[in-house]
Structures are given as structure tokens and as C-alpha cells.
Amino acid sequence: MAEKTRTPIIIDTDPGVDDTVAILLAITSPELEILAYIISFGNTDVHAAYDNIYKLYQAIGRHIALHPEDAARFPNFSPIVPPLLVVGPEGPLEGGRHFAQYFHGRDGLSDINERHPELNIDFGSSSFSHNFQPVKESSVEVALRLLESRPDRSITYVVLGPMTNLAQLVRQHRQTVMDKIGRVIAMAGALDVPGNTTSVAEFNVFADPYAAKELLVPTDPTSGLPLDRVVLAPLDITTSHELPFPYYAQKVDPAFKSAAQPSNADGKSPLVHFTSSFFERTREIMLEWGKDALELHDIVAIWCAIENPPEINAVGGLPGMSTGWAVAERTFDIERTGEITRGMFVTDRREENTAYAPGANRAEVQAQLDLRHLGHGLLESTALPARVEVEDPGLDQRQRKGVACLVETPGPSVLLQLLTRRVWGI
Numbered sequence: 083m084a085e086k087t088r089t090p091i092i093i094d095t096d097p098g099v100d101d102t103v104a105i106l107l108a109i110t111s112p113e114l115e116i117l118a119y120i121i122s123f124g125n126t127d128v129h130a131a132y133d134n135i136y137k138l139y140q141a142i143g144r145h146i147a148l149h150p151e152d153a154a155r156f157p158n159f160s161p162i163v164p165p166l167l168v169v170g171p172e173g174p175l176e177g178g179r180h181f182a183q184y185f186h187g188r189d190g191l192s193d194i195n196e197r198h199p200e201l202n203i204d205f206g207s208s209s210f211s212h213n214f215q216p217v218k219e220s221s222v223e224v225a226l227r228l229l230e231s232r233p234d235r236s237i238t239y240v241v242l243g244p245m246t247n248l249a250q251l252v253r254q255h256r257q258t259v260m261d262k263i264g265r266v267i268a269m270a271g272a273l274d275v276p277g278n279t280t281s282v283a284e285f286n287v288f289a290d291p292y293a294a295k296e297l298l299v300p301t302d303p304t305s306g307l308p309l310d311r312v313v314l315a316p317l318d319i320t321t322s323h324e325l326p327f328p329y330y331a332q333k334v335d336p337a338f339k340s341a342a343q344p345s346n347a348d349g350k351s352p353l354v355h356f357t358s359s360f361f362e363r364t365r366e367i368m369l370e371w372g373k374d375a376l377e378l379h380d381i382v383a384i385w386c387a388i389e390n391p392p393e394i395n396a397v398g399g400l401p402g403m404s405t406g407w408a409v410a411e412r413t414f415d416i417e418r419t420g421e422i423t424r425g426m427f428v429t430d431r432r433e434e435n436t437a438y439a440p441g442a443n444r445a446e447v448q449a450q451l452d453l454r455h456l457g458h459g460l461l462e463s464t465a466l467p468a469r470v471e472v473e474d475p476g477l478d479q480r481q482r483k484g485v486a487c488l489v490e491t492p493g494p495s496v497l498l499q500l501l502t503r504r505v506w507g508i
């Protein structure tokens with residue numbers, strides 16, 4: 083059988099609990115060819131995040147050593163074309179550094195280094211380390227070299243963490259990015275839903291709102307990303323995609339409980355022991371928040387990359403998507419220095435036909451309400467605001483294009499099945 087062309091991808095990530103699962107999905111996906119991991123600060127500090135790639139590869143290596151029959155399930159785990167591994171930014175373009183260690187642990191993997199020393203990196207073992215290639219160049223140089231080494235518009239750049247490295251790449255080599263990049267898929271932002279780090283901000287944008295703004299809300303045609311090749315996966319669409327922990331216990335690890343009863347490696351495949359060891363703490367935190375599931379934010383972005391390769395001959399406009407997927411163009415600005423709104427997406431609802439109610443045009447809704455003599459709530463304005471001249475050329479007069487935001491996927495249950503089949507072989 084002829085091999086289908088695989089989409090070469092660069093994964094820019096801050097692993098991280100859900101990042102690690104997302105990377106597992108990428109490694110087990112034959113549609114992808116992982117060129118590099120660019121490690122960023124974010125969920126934890128950049129060095130702990132970097133170590134987690136070793137821990138992940140070690141777990142896969144141990145798994146395959148014990149179950150060689152499973153090797154084919156990991157098409158991106160091979161010494162033949164090892165992805166590059168490079169340390170990226172240690173903090174945002176500007177402003178203070180923020181981590182999410184309360185959720186991901188100081189080691190980025192729910193502090194398994196304390197509960198599960200058997201999962202610490204065994205540098206003496208060579209069973210896994212040939213399957214990726216640590217490099218000493220700067221992360222911008224690595225991304226540049228990879229873009230230049232491949233045909234125009236063939237590479238998908240996936241961002242699972244803060245957008246700092248991509249912003250630096252665009253600052254330094256924008257023309258190459260314009261010529262060469264195939265697609266950018268980024269897990270970032272919250273539009274019409276609450277944030278997950280503050281009440282208004284999603285973590286990746288909160289961690290570096292400067293980078294996100296520079297890339298997604300360019301002030302002139304010579305800056306920012308080629309927006310016709312960008313797909314954003316905001317919390318609005320990712321949050322409904324979950325791995326329910328009871329489902330994980332039922333299908334993958336019947337002994338799975340919580341950090342109060344830590345995972346025991348005996349009788350488990352090394353990969354299952356690895357994932358259970360960090361899920362057990364995530365489960366406790368999620369239960370405190372009233373949900374017995376892992377939200378699959380970054381996993382949605384990788385899934386999107388699997389099913390939506392770059393369009394080599396795109397002609398501008400919104401990025402084309404495969405069956406079952408849809409994007410909508412949204413316009414917003416990004417708060418960088420807000421006293422309480424750092425990282426917030428400030429959506430401009432005046433021009434949007436998605437504003438006000440799903441699929442509704444605000445003026446039409448107003449007309450319908452008037453027709454039925456229905457008032458709004460007490461605190462709501464009953465009229466469309468008059469357009470006012472603004473002195474700040476920011477939001478209104480700047481020539482601006484919206485960003486394609488993911489609004490539809492084939493559905494949470496499809497992802498759940500794909501994930502459990504590919505990652506755990508079930």
C-alpha cells in the first residue's frame with residue numbers, strides 16, 4: 083500500500099498534563115511527522131517542561147520493550163527520524179512570568195517525581211533516547227531551519243503553550259514565515275466563555291498576552307501571522323472535549339483511583355502506569371472543581387492538525403477545513419496590561435453576526451424583540467449603541483481582519499474514541 087503523505091508538524095509546547103496527552107496522540111498518529119518539540123515556559127518552568135519529554139519517551143520505550151507487538155502503534159517513536167528537542171523561551175516577551183503549577187504540579191506532571199520516583203529519567207538507559215534528538219541551537223533557529231528545509235506551505239506549526247517562540251520567529255524572520263508556513267493551529271483564548279486561569283483569560287494567552295496580540299492582532303500589514311492560515315482553538319470549543327476519569331478507569335486502568343491511592347506499576351503496562359500516575363492528581367483537583375474528567379484542550383489542537391493538513395494552494399480567505407470541522411471568523415483585541423483583565427480577548431460584537439445569540443445578528447434580534455414588545459433585562463440596554471468616533475485608532479479604524487476560530491469538531495465522543503484507541507490501544 084502506498085504511504086499517504088504525512089503532515090510535518092512542529093509542536094511548540096509547555097508539557098503539562100494535557101500537553102503530554104496531546105503529544106502522545108501526535109506520536110501515535112500516522113498522519114503526522116513530528117519534526118521538533120519546541121519547549122516553552124508555561125504550565126511550569128521551561129526546564130521541568132523539557133524533562134517531561136524524556137519522561138514521556140522513557141515510558142513509551144519501556145512499554146515497547148515489554149510489548150514489542152505494540153511498536154506499530156507509535157509511528158512517531160522511531161530512531162529513523164527523531165524529532166528535534168529544543169529549549170525555547172523561559173518567559174513572555176514582556177511582563178511578569180506566570181506558571182500554572184497549582185494545576186500541573188511543579189514538575190508539570192502532577193508532581194510524579196515525588197510520588198513516583200520510578201518514573202524519573204534514567205539517563206543510563208538508552209532504550210528511548212535515540213528516538214528524539216536534543217539540540218543546542220536557539221528555538222527560533224530550529225524553527226527557521228525546519229521551515230526552510232521543507233516545501234513551501236507544507237509544515238503545520240502547532241502551539242499548545244504561550245505563543246512566545248512563534249512571536250520571536252515572526253519578529254526575526256517574518257518573510258520566511260509568510261513564504262513557508264503551511265498552517266498555524268494554536269490552543270489559545272476564550273471568546274464567549276469564562277477563562278480558565280482568571281475569570282476572563284485562558285492560560286496560554288494570560289502567560290504571554292504580548293505574543294498573542296502581536297501575532298493575532300497585527301497593527302499593520304507588515305506584522306503578525308498570515309491570518310488566512312491560522313486556526314485558533316479557544317476554550318469555547320475545547321472545554322466540551324473530555325476524558326472522563328471513570329471511563330479511563332473502566333477502559334484503561336481498572337485500578338485507577340486518585341493520588342490518595344497512588345498508581346502501582348505491578349501488572350500495568352508502563353505507559354498506563356505513567357498516565358495513571360499523573361492523572362491521579364489531576365483527578366483530585368478536577369473533583370474539587372466539580373468535574374470528574376480531564377479537559378482535552380491541547381488534544382483538540384493536535385486532532386485538528388491530524389485532520390486538517392495545510393492547503394498548499396490556498397487562495398486566502400478563511401482556512402478550508404475537512405468534513406466535520408468548521409471555523410468562524412472572529413474579531414477581537416487582546417488585553418496585555420489590564421489590572422484584572424490581562425490576557426482577555428476583547429471581542430468586538432458590534433460588527434459580528436455571531437454576537438448576541440448563537441447565529442444571530444444583533445440588529446435582527448432587536449427587531450424581533452421590538453415586534454413582540456419584549457423588553458430586555460433590567461440591566462441591559464434596549465437599543466443598539468450609536469457608533470461613536472473614537473480617538474484611539476485601536477479597535478475601530480485600524481485595518482483589521484478577524485481570526486478563524488474553531489467552532490465545530492466531529493464531536494467529543496469521536497475524539498475520546500480516537501484517543502483511547504491510539505494512545506492506550508483500546
Ligand SMILES: *[C@@H]1O[C@H](CO)[C@@H](O)[C@H](O)[C@H]1NC(C)=O
Nearest residue numbers: 100185242269278285286379
Ligand atoms: C487551561 O487551558 C490550557 C489550555 O492550553 C490548559 O493547558 C490548562 O491545563 C487549563 N488549565 C486548567 C486549570 O484547566
